[in-house]
Amino acid sequence: MEPWYDLPVVIAVVILLVILGMALVVLWKIVTNRIDLTYLIAEPDNKASLSRFQFLIFTFVVAGVFLLLCIESGTFVNIPDSVLALLGISGGSYVISKGISANASKSNPNTEAKGAPNAENVEPNPPKQA
């Protein structure tokens, strides 16, 4: 086999290692809490948001089904308009819900939670302990 013939395989292996390596690093940081998921479904008032929770579940389900079908067929599968509409309904509901919550917070500033991350109360570089 000529050496130059292996080049696409070598490049593909390198891309495989980079993509999966980055994916594993993200997963490791989530497991060790270096990527904090506390506010994944919570609003700034520290209460869980149902529209965020719903959006999260729909995203995982659609992405999971898409990946499974791609693996099964060996190529990218088509995404029907109805699936995009489903994600759009969920995303639209999340945006409107966030607008309602933001409007409620503006009219009642006392509802903002202490300790929620924002530019004012998060140290950009907390001092490292020896």
Next chain:
Amino acid sequence: MTVLDIGRHVQAGLGAWLAALAAIVFYQIITNPDRLRGLFRTGYGPAEPERIQLVAVFGFATGAYVLEAVKMLNAPGLPTRMPEVPQYLLTVLTGSQAVYLAGKTTHTLNARRNP
């Protein structure tokens, strides 16, 4: 080993990664009940019916869609597209979201009138 084989390994690896990510995210949510606080109510009152109906409807929609996907995987031949979401399900979901948002708006307006 060909480039196509490596592509399949990438797909399988990303599939396993997505499953692991979903498992970790939901494990962290379930084992820390504080993260679900306020999911079914706006303030400190009883659970709100518009939120309960939303959970029921999107739970049903998700389960129905996953079942369609499983049927497609078990069907003979290779899949060429994702399963369609039935029109009636989209209509029910839209109605459910509208009911939830209307309820949320009502609670917000009531809280503003009676702080």
